Amino acid sequence: MLANFFEATVVIAVVGAAALAGRFLDLRGAAVAVVLGYMIYIFGGRMHFLLLLVFFIVSGFSTRYRYREKYGEYGRGVRTWSNVISNGLAAALIASAGYFLTDPATALPLYIGAVSAVFADTMSTELGLLSKRPPISITSLKRTEPGTPGGVTPLGLMSAFVTGFITSATIFLYTGFSLDTLPLGKVALVSIFSGFTGSLFDSVVGGLFQSRYRCRVCGRAVEVRRHCGAETIYLGGSRIINNDVVNFLTSLYGAFAAYSLWVFLG
Numbered sequence: 001m002l003a004n005f006f007e008a009t010v011v012i013a014v015v016g017a018a019a020l021a022g023r024f025l026d027l028r029g030a031a032v033a034v035v036l037g038y039m040i041y042i043f044g045g046r047m048h049f050l051l052l053l054v055f056f057i058v059s060g061f062s063t064r065y066r067y068r069e070k071y072g073e074y075g076r077g078v079r080t081w082s083n084v085i086s087n088g089l090a091a092a093l094i095a096s097a098g099y100f101l102t103d104p105a106t107a108l109p110l111y112i113g114a115v116s117a118v119f120a121d122t123m124s125t126e127l128g129l130l131s132k133r134p135p136i137s138i139t140s141l142k143r144t145e146p147g148t149p150g151g152v153t154p155l156g157l158m159s160a161f162v163t164g165f166i167t168s169a170t171i172f173l174y175t176g177f178s179l180d181t182l183p184l185g186k187v188a189l190v191s192i193f194s195g196f197t198g199s200l201f202d203s204v205v206g207g208l209f210q211s212r213y214r215c216r217v218c219g220r221a222v223e224v225r226r227h228c229g230a231e232t233i234y235l236g237g238s239r240i241i242n243n244d245v246v247n248f249l250t251s252l253y254g255a256f257a258a259y260s261l262w263v264f265l266g
Contacts, residue, residue: 008041008049015053024060028081036084036092038062044095047174052091054170055119062126070129071147072218073228086244087118090251108182109190113258114251116167116191117198120160121250124199128156138200139207145221148235149246150207152200160199164192186265196257201257202250210246211237 004126016034019025025033041049063077091114098107128135128151135151137144144151175182212235214221217228225232232235 004042004045008038011049012037012041018045019056023076023078024056025079025084026081026112029079029084032081032084033088036088039092040088040095043099044111045080047171048091048172050165051112051170052088054096054166055115055122058166059119059122059126062123065126066130071222071227072215072220082244083247084117084248085120087251090114090248090255102185109258109262110169111257112171112187112191113194113198113254113256115254116164116195116249116258117201117254118247119167120163120195121199121202121247123163124152124160124202127159128153131155137207138203147221147223149210149223150203152203157196157199161192161196164188165170165191166260167191167195186262189265190261192256193261194254197257198250198254199215201253202246205241205249206246209238209241211242221244 012034015037016025016030019033020027037049040052046250060077060079067075067077091111093166094107094111094114098104098111101107129146130155131146133155134143135148135153135156136142137148137150138152139150165188168184168191170186170219171182171187171191175184181260210223212221213223213225213227213232214235215227215232216230220227221235222232
């Protein structure tokens with residue numbers, strides 16, 4: 001484990017420095033990411049860390065893409081400590097718990113599912129906001145405003161589906177497409193299933209329970225308490241259940257969905 005610790009330190013230091021320099025994370029977000037990164041790298045291993053790193057890089061650039069158009073304010077989508085925890089804590093805990101199991105591979109589908117679900121949900125949101133069609137509320141099946149929790153678009157759903165292929169492709173490339181290492185067919189099905197249904201789960205929970213706001217400045221429907229530099233207007237939903245809470249629940253759902261399908265496939 002000592003060799004893994006030194007390797008993890010070098011890798012995490014480089015990634016962390018790049019994330020701070022590129023303003024992908026704020027300082028507290030980077031600090032939390034370092035802790036979770038160590039847990040994943042040391043207890044899970046290189047492939048576990050690589051999966052989360054791919055999620056971080058792809059989703060980070062997707063957030064920045066046409067940010068002003070999507071969110072109505074200038075910014076770069078800098079992730080905070082709460083963003084990091086909501087998307088990475090479940091995966092870190094699963095990787096850590098798996099290390100102490102008699103058969104660590106038992107925890108692998110749980111980990112894949114946790115990462116796939118938040119990855120697909122993030123991509124569904126970031127690309128779905130660029131859809132030319134207005135979103136449909138997944139709970140009422142009526143048209144709603146972009147940025148409203150629970151709203152889905154064909155572009156967003158397609159993005160969530162494709163994300164599962166990115167996750168499974170990362171695993172395939174890491175293992176060298178070796179069937180002796182992992183049953184790649186099962187990995188692909190589990191990644192796609194847990195990712196796509198995870199994004200739907202997020203939309204349902206968000207549409208039913210998540211707090212909703214409206215910006216006083218630009219008038220957009222938003223999920224945050226501050227927008228355009230001002231306090232937003234509370235519209236409804238639970239004040240306790242914000243986007244970070246929903247994301248964490250989504251990661252737990254993804255782990256459960258992936259493991260259930262993995263066992264079912266045998």
